[in-house]
Amino acid sequence: MREAPITWRPLHRGDAKASADLLNAMEAADQIGEYYDEQDTLQELIDPYTDLDRGSLAAFDGDVMAGFMKIRYQPSEEEIQRVVMDGGVAPSHRRTGIGTRLLKAGVEAARELHEPGRRMAVDVHKPESMAGLAELLRAEGFTQVGYYQHMEHPLDRPIRDAPVPAGLSVEPWSEANDDEFRLIRNEAFQDDPLRAPMTAESWKSKITNQAFRPSVSFLLRDELTRAPAGMLVAMSWDADTEATGIRDARFLFVATQRAYRRRGVAGALIARALRTAAAEGYHRALVEADSDNPFGAIKVYERSGFTPRLRFVSWSLEL
Incomplete structure (x- = not known):
């Protein structure tokens, strides 16, 4: 029997439970020490500086969220307008191309929200222990600019x-x-x-x-x-x-x-x-x-x- 294809769409507020399930599956593999419930992820989805229609994308395997991306765009008067991108892929769906597609989509979403005439940067903050992440980001042109010690x-x-x-x-x-x-x-x-x-x-x-x-x-x-x-x-x-x-x-x-x-x-x-x-x-x-x-x-x-x-x-x- 042929497996159902991955489906893609923007996130919406009804995805809080699926988002929490995905993040907790990632935690089981990555051991960062961050767990989520539905209220936590809903808080992220109703963030006033996240445009879900234009600034998010999720991959679904049936009813299960296999990966997601969302960007947070907060207007400021700084010389460089910065967009923070968050996201991840379920351990069972890694190294299948989902992460690459989500990362590219996040960069394109940032370009769409870009104010003409201003410089813009896309920022990603992730644990250094996440396997394959550094290679993925470098392949898309990201450079390491610092770290945060927990x-x-x-x-x-x-x-x-x-x-x-x-x-x-x-x-x-x-x-x-x-x-x-x-x-x-x-x-x-x-x-x-x-x-x-x-x-x-x-x-x-x-x-x-x-x-x-x-x-x-x-x-x-x-x-x-x-x-x-x-x-x-x-x-x-x-x-x-x-x-x-x-x-x-x-x-x-x-x-x-x-x-x-x-x-x-x-x-x-x-x-x-x-x-x-x-x-x-x-x-x-x-x-x-x-x-x-x-x-x-x-x-x-x-x-x-x-x-x-x-x-x-x-x-x-x-x-």
């Missing part, structure tokens, strides 16, 4: 003491200071070409969603001027906990305002978050740091007790 801190280990710097006070996340968290993030990464500023809409969609953990997210404030000095945002995905039995607190952002750098702000925020996470029953804290971070983020995390876990490579193709 690190971990088991919370049954001693937590390094790091007092809050004099003149600053700590406060938990609240609706009242939420936008200060966002603005600190934008200021901290304004020189990072791979991290576009986040709008209030983007912040709500990507950060303060069902995975956000406000009780483990903190801001440091100048007691005299009331200016925010730094912040830490923590998230945790229920699908990870259900799959592994390990409850992770992921410190997604640790950022310090320029005027308060080199004063121990980051270390104090990390120590407070680690102690809070341990008290709330989390088993492990996770962070990631850009290899090109000019403020030595990897060293800051090492001093706080984090150790290397795995690396994600950043690839880019300028159009």
